[in-house]
Structures are given as C-alpha cells and as structure tokens.
Amino acid sequence: MRTTSTASQEIMELFSKLAVELQTLTHNSPINQQQEFDDSSIEPSISKLTQSLTHNSRVRVLDTALSLMCFKAPQVLDSVAEYSVKTIVSVLSSSISCEVFRFHNEEVLQIGSFISRSHCMELIECVFDVISKLKERGMPIDLLLSAVVRVAASASCYKYLSPSISVHNVKSIDGSITAISKLLCHLPMDFSFNHHDIPTRLLFWYLDPLALKHDITKILQETIKRPFLCLSMEFYERMDWRSILVCLVLSPIMFINTRALLHDWFLQTGLSSVLELLMELVSLILDVISRPTWWGLSLELGLKLPFSNAYFPYKSDLLKSFTGPLSYESFLQLVRRTRKSASLNRELCDPTINPSAVRVALTDHKSIWALAISFPDWFYFASVLLFSDDKNFQQNIQARCPSGVPEFEQLHAAAATFIAWILSPANKSNQDTLSENLTKLSKCWNLKEISLDNSQNGMAGYKKKLKKPRFCDSKEDSTPGNKYDCQVIILWLKQFQNIMKHNETIDDMAFCESQSYALLQQHDKLLRRVPLGILIGSSSYINEDGCELLLHYAATGRILNSLATENTSLKHVNYNSSGPEDLFGGFNKEEAVSGACLVFSVTDVVKRMSDSLFETEKSGEDFLCLVKLRTGRYLLKCIKSLIQFNVDADGVPMLLDLQGRLERWRHQGKEVPEFHKDLDDALKGLSTELS
Known part of the structure; x- marks a missing residue:
C-alpha cells in the first residue's frame, strides 16, 4: 500500500510541476509580453489544478470522506491522476488558437500556440517524466502525448519583436527536435486513429x-x-x-x-x-x-x-499507364511514351557538358525509370512477350485487345527495348546493344534454334521443335524427348549468358555516379530474371525439369551441364525422397532462400497478370495452376534444403514466415492435387522444426 501511494504521489508531484511550469510559460511567452490576452478560461484551471495537487487539510478531509464511502486510497489517487491528465490536456489544447488581435493600430493574425518553441523544450522534458510514471502505473498516455506533440508542432520558431518583425530562432528548432525525439519511445504501437485529428x-x-x-x-x-x-x-x-x-x-x-x-x-x-x-x-x-x-x-x-x-x-502523366491493366496495346503505348520521355531528358542535359547530370536526371526518384521499377509487372510482361510463342496464351490476351493483336515482331522489339531500358536507363548505346541481343535471343528461342558451340555469334547450327502438350495438362511425357528438351534449355541459357557477358558495356553500367558493386549485382539478378518470361508465357512447352533449370538460373546464376535421367517424373520425386536433388548439386542456405522467395514472387506476379490478362476467371485460374505445377517441385526442394540446415533462435521467425507463405501459396488460385501430399509433408516438417 505504501509503495502504491508513493508512486501515485510522485505522479501528482510531477503534474503539479507541469501545471506551474505551464503557467509560467504562458505568462512569459514573447507574444504575451506584447499583448494582454484574456486568460479567464486558462488561469482558473491552472489554479484549481495546483490546489487539487497540494496535500492540505481539505484534501485529507476529502480522503477520509471517500474512505468512509468504501473507496480505497489507491483508487482515489488513480482517479485524481486520471482527471489531472485530462485537465492538463485541456489546458494544452486551449493554448492553440487562431485569432486576430491589434498591435499599434495593426491587425495581426495569430495561428498556433501561445507557448514558444524554446519553452516547448522545458515542457517536453517535464512531460517525459510524467509519461514515464504513468506507464509504470499502467495508465493511458495517448491523450497527454498527443496534446504535447500538437503544442510543439503549433509553436512558432520565430521571435516576434513586433507583429511585422520576426527573427528565426534556429537554436530553438534544434533543441525542440532533440527534446521531441525522447518521446518517440512512448509512441503507441496500436492503430488508434481519430478521423478528425492529425495522427x-x-x-x-x-x-x-x-x-x-x-x-x-x-x-x-x-x-x-x-x-x-x-x-x-x-x-x-x-x-x-x-x-x-x-x-x-x-x-x-x-x-x-x-x-x-x-x-x-x-x-x-x-x-x-x-x-x-x-x-x-x-x-x-x-x-x-x-x-x-x-x-x-x-x-x-x-x-x-x-x-x-x-x-x-513527377511524371504523373504516365502513372495511369503503369497502374492500368496489362494488354498489348497499353504496353506498346507505354514503351513509346517512356522512350520519348527518356529522349527528352537527354536533350535537356547535354552529356558532353555534364554527363553525371544526365545520369542523375535519368535515374533519380523524379525520373520515369524510378516510376517504372515501382511497377514490376510490366517488366515480367515484357519478358513474356519477348519469348512467348504459346498460341493458347496469345489467344487469351487477344480477347482483351479491341483494336486487334499487333504483329508479334513489333511486340518482341518493344519488349526488348523496354527490358534494355530498365536494365540500363542511363546509357543509350548500351540500351541499343542489349535490345539487339535480346531480340536475337528471342528469335533463337521462338524458332528453337540453339547453338551447340555456345559462341556469341553462333545463332544457328542446331534446331529442335519442342513437343507442345495441352494447355494446363498435368501429365508428363516420360519419353526420352523430355530429357532432350532440358538439354535445349541448358544450351539456350548458356547462349543467353554468353551473349550478355560479351556486352562490353554491361560491366560499366552505372545507375549512379559512384559505381557500386552491390548495385551491379542487383542488375545481374534482374537480368537473370528475363528468361522467366519463358516459364510464365510458354510453360506448356516445357516440363518441370526445364522450369527448374530456369528457376535455378534466375535464383543462383548457375547453369547445370546435364540432368539425371532418373526421377525426372513428378510421380517419382516427392518431398521425402532422398534421391538426386542432387539434380542441382544441392543448395546452400542462401540459394535455398533465394529459390523459395523467387517461386513465391513469380506466383504473385502470375496471379496479378492472370487477373488482368484473361477474359474469363477459369482461364486465369488454369494459367496460374499450370505455373504452380511447373514451379512446385523446385519450391519443395528449396524448403527441404532449408529444413536440413540447423535453425537457431534467429531463424525461427524465418521458418514461421515460410510456413505462412507456403500455406498462402497452396491456396493461391486452384490447389494442385499432385502436390497435396508433398505440401502436407513440407508443412509437417516445418512444424516439427518449430516445435
């Protein structure tokens, strides 16, 4: 009982100090020295507050009366503290006003608090102690904290020598920032929002x-x-x-x-x-x-x-294009507008005079490139258009293209231009080289002409037409031809990598004036995701092994030389198998995390694309189902590898998040029956690790 009484008494003493300090600050305000305000509504409140917080004989008589009414002392003291907070909040709120007053025959509009910015520092220091004690008692602090911050935000940072002459007080600003930063730790974590007040x-x-x-x-x-x-x-x-x-x-x-x-x-x-x-x-x-x-x-x-x-x-005229639905027509229009805007920026900044200014103008947060990278679906859509040769996919998009489907050579060229611009926004010659090479790779893939010698210039010399199964057909063809399809993809990926490596300006590409190795690594990651357009747009051409090759390259940058002939069929590869995962020579932890994150990211992209591209909901669900079917086995391998690593205390949140993401992935669109048991086993394995 003594401890509770002491804590409450400390709180009341702090409130008393705050009330006296507030009274002093109000009377000593620079503006109040110039003009006598009507304080009839403020001074009585402060006086009553000060009197109620003084332990005189009247208060002791009141305590006795309340105890006879079966109120305990802690309850009374808590109630006094609670209403004292409300009183002080009211006083602080009343210090903020908007009014007109006269000074030497001049009318001056005064907006803000009577308390100056410099005096706010003393007020905040006092309130900090009060709030700390209130939190110790488990009492709400939101009203008091909000009131103090409002007063500080409304306080003027100028000293007024007269209504027409003011002096900027820089010292008071720096001091108030230091003082206000102390209150940040008391900011409530919950979402409490009054629709009529500024948060x-x-x-x-x-x-x-x-x-x-x-x-x-x-x-x-x-x-x-x-x-x-x-x-x-x-x-x-x-x-x-x-x-x-x-x-x-x-x-x-x-x-x-x-x-x-x-x-x-x-x-x-x-x-x-x-x-x-x-x-x-x-x-x-x-x-x-x-x-x-x-x-x-x-x-x-x-x-x-x-x-x-x-x-x-900045570039708000293009916002509608980026936020609009995906379609052939909107994509071509977007490419035209971005190309025009980028050319205009180059004209405004002469690269021969100040090349760094051009680089900054083309890549800073005000640039069109900054807006474009905020909407990644267009990058993936461009990758799909670059490599898509699936008639079923094209027909579903055609349903939402009222002006008709453009020539696919035009779409391939536009897609290559857009991707090259995203990869190299500040270097026009580099863009042209990238665009040309991407167009060659697109033709190479669509014509199924893969070079056997992996040289940069060898664009022909081997030709193989891949067998095309039915749309969203989950049955795998176990004939030797499927293994050969994977070899074609391996050869194409090597050709893709070789051509991009031979771009002499790739390594010199810079997004900012000072080159960053980390940023070049990010550029490399984005470049490796370009072939995912094959997985998204032409997944009915390739089997799961081919999709795993594309995913593994995008996640790790590694290309396999060959695939094992055994266990390539889905029905022979499950979550609990101990055989040749090994197909990928094993994962380290970083690669397993990157691979799983990539599958989740691709699925989210495909979900958004299916909502936008396909005319019927069923077509969109079938499209998403096919992509999940092609990526699911790789995801399960990544998860299996992650579980095999020792999980420390810091890794528990990551596994919990993985468990939630896997559940979400499972229910995105239609469930894939082929993975039902494997997903159950994976979720069970995660639960075991977390238990």
Whole structure:
C-alpha cells in the first residue's frame, strides 16, 4: 500500500510541476509580453489544478470522506491522476488558437500556440517524466502525448519583436527536435486513429524528419531479417505498420520523401529488399486510396483523400499507364511514351557538358525509370512477350485487345527495348546493344534454334521443335524427348549468358555516379530474371525439369551441364525422397532462400497478370495452376534444403514466415492435387522444426 501511494504521489508531484511550469510559460511567452490576452478560461484551471495537487487539510478531509464511502486510497489517487491528465490536456489544447488581435493600430493574425518553441523544450522534458510514471502505473498516455506533440508542432520558431518583425530562432528548432525525439519511445504501437485529428506519428515526422527515417528503417531491417515476410499482410495485420502506412496516405509529401529515401538507398546499396519494400509501399498506397474503409478509414475521410497523382507528382502523366491493366496495346503505348520521355531528358542535359547530370536526371526518384521499377509487372510482361510463342496464351490476351493483336515482331522489339531500358536507363548505346541481343535471343528461342558451340555469334547450327502438350495438362511425357528438351534449355541459357557477358558495356553500367558493386549485382539478378518470361508465357512447352533449370538460373546464376535421367517424373520425386536433388548439386542456405522467395514472387506476379490478362476467371485460374505445377517441385526442394540446415533462435521467425507463405501459396488460385501430399509433408516438417 505504501509503495502504491508513493508512486501515485510522485505522479501528482510531477503534474503539479507541469501545471506551474505551464503557467509560467504562458505568462512569459514573447507574444504575451506584447499583448494582454484574456486568460479567464486558462488561469482558473491552472489554479484549481495546483490546489487539487497540494496535500492540505481539505484534501485529507476529502480522503477520509471517500474512505468512509468504501473507496480505497489507491483508487482515489488513480482517479485524481486520471482527471489531472485530462485537465492538463485541456489546458494544452486551449493554448492553440487562431485569432486576430491589434498591435499599434495593426491587425495581426495569430495561428498556433501561445507557448514558444524554446519553452516547448522545458515542457517536453517535464512531460517525459510524467509519461514515464504513468506507464509504470499502467495508465493511458495517448491523450497527454498527443496534446504535447500538437503544442510543439503549433509553436512558432520565430521571435516576434513586433507583429511585422520576426527573427528565426534556429537554436530553438534544434533543441525542440532533440527534446521531441525522447518521446518517440512512448509512441503507441496500436492503430488508434481519430478521423478528425492529425495522427500523433505524423506530427512527430513533421517535428523531426529523422523520425520518419527511423520508422522506415525499422521496417526495412525486419524485411531483411525475414525474407519470407508477406509485406501486404504484415502492413494490414500489424497495427504499428498500418499506422505508418495510413500516415503516409494522409500526407502525400511524407510518402514522396519516403519514396525518395528508399530509391536513394536502392541506388547506393542495390539491395533487393529495399526495392521490394519500395514496390510494396507504392502498391499499398494505391490500394488504400482505392478502398480506404478496408484499411480502417471512415468513408468520410476516404472521400477527402487526394488523387493518386498527388503521391506521384513527377511524371504523373504516365502513372495511369503503369497502374492500368496489362494488354498489348497499353504496353506498346507505354514503351513509346517512356522512350520519348527518356529522349527528352537527354536533350535537356547535354552529356558532353555534364554527363553525371544526365545520369542523375535519368535515374533519380523524379525520373520515369524510378516510376517504372515501382511497377514490376510490366517488366515480367515484357519478358513474356519477348519469348512467348504459346498460341493458347496469345489467344487469351487477344480477347482483351479491341483494336486487334499487333504483329508479334513489333511486340518482341518493344519488349526488348523496354527490358534494355530498365536494365540500363542511363546509357543509350548500351540500351541499343542489349535490345539487339535480346531480340536475337528471342528469335533463337521462338524458332528453337540453339547453338551447340555456345559462341556469341553462333545463332544457328542446331534446331529442335519442342513437343507442345495441352494447355494446363498435368501429365508428363516420360519419353526420352523430355530429357532432350532440358538439354535445349541448358544450351539456350548458356547462349543467353554468353551473349550478355560479351556486352562490353554491361560491366560499366552505372545507375549512379559512384559505381557500386552491390548495385551491379542487383542488375545481374534482374537480368537473370528475363528468361522467366519463358516459364510464365510458354510453360506448356516445357516440363518441370526445364522450369527448374530456369528457376535455378534466375535464383543462383548457375547453369547445370546435364540432368539425371532418373526421377525426372513428378510421380517419382516427392518431398521425402532422398534421391538426386542432387539434380542441382544441392543448395546452400542462401540459394535455398533465394529459390523459395523467387517461386513465391513469380506466383504473385502470375496471379496479378492472370487477373488482368484473361477474359474469363477459369482461364486465369488454369494459367496460374499450370505455373504452380511447373514451379512446385523446385519450391519443395528449396524448403527441404532449408529444413536440413540447423535453425537457431534467429531463424525461427524465418521458418514461421515460410510456413505462412507456403500455406498462402497452396491456396493461391486452384490447389494442385499432385502436390497435396508433398505440401502436407513440407508443412509437417516445418512444424516439427518449430516445435
């Protein structure tokens, strides 16, 4: 009892200190020295607050009376503390106003708080102690924290010598940022949002820009440590992350700053996780403004949200093209517009005078390239168009092309141009070389002409037509021809790799002025994903072994020399088999993680593409089902390899995320019956490791 009373007494003493300090700050405000304000509504509140927090005889009489009414002392003290908080919040709120007053025959509009920015530092220091004690007592702090931050955000950073003469107080700004940063640790983690007030987190960002960077950094660090994290679900289910997302939606300028920050980090590091977070934030911002009520915003507030171009002020005329549905016509139009915009930027910056300025203008967060990499579906669609020769796939797209299907040579050329621009945005000659080589590789694949000598210039010398099974046919052909199909893919991948390596300007490609080896590695990863267009658009031409070859190359950069002839059929390869996985010479942990993440990513892309491309829902589901069938075995091998590695305490969250992603992958579109038992075994294996 004594301990509880002491803690409550400490809280009340701190509140008393705050009340006296607030009274002093209000009377000593620079503006109040110039003008006498009517404090009739403020001073009595402070006086009553101070009196109620003083242990005089009247308070002791009140305590006795309350005890006779069966109220215990801790209950009374907690109630006093609770209502004291509400009183102080009211006093702080009343210090913010918007009014006109006269000064030497001049009318001055005063907006903000009576408390100056320099005095806010003392107020925040005092409140920090109060909030700490309140948290110790388990009492709510949201109202007090929000009120203090609002006062700090409303306080002027100018000293007024007269209504027409002001002096910028830089020292007060630096001091208030230091003081406000101490309160960040008390920011509530839950998603509590009053539709009529500015969120407290957003005020923190306004007062201290480093607070925004801190929030984004924490999310990025978590995504790096947990590669299987489903970001869209995490932003919805984790209330602290959803709060950050909603604040970005409510403040387009904060989202613009966040996007610029992540884009700059990507240019400096080349980390895939940075780019993935950037792409996910862009997607989620557009999702929130399109269906605000699903994210917990009221319909009234949702109607007040700005249009999407407010979040993308640079190259906003192209935003509609990037966010629109995938189609032949829209893709050709997009390629024309991006090519025109890139050429215009080069004309505005003379590369002979300042080449670095051209490079920056073509790759910074304001560039059209920065907008393009935020919408990865167009890159994969271009890869599909580059290598697609599946008539069934083309016919399904044709259903949504009212102006008719363009010549496929035109589509192949446009696809090669777009991919080359994404890979090398700042070097026109490099783009032309890449585009030319991609076009050659496209013809090589579509004509099934594979060079046996793997030389750069050998584009003919071997010709083999692959057998085409029925669309979404799950039955494998076990004839020797399938093994030969894999050899064709191996030869083609080697030819792809050789041609790209012989691009002398590839190694010199730079996204930013100072070249980064990490960024060049990211470029290499993106280049390795180009052949996935074969897997997505022509998966009915190749069997599972061929798809595994493409996936393994995209995930690791390694090309196999041959495949084992045994156990290539799905019915002979299952999750529990101990045989030749070995097909890939085994995985290390990093490769297994990359491979599994790649399959999840490709499936998500195909799901979005099927929703956009196909006229009927059944056609889209069949298309997704076929891709899952072709990629499932490789995914299971990656998971099996991951489970075989020793899992320490830090690896448990990763396995939990993998378990969730695998369940989600299983139910994306139609389930694949062939993998039913293997998926059960994989999930059981993960559960065993986690138990």
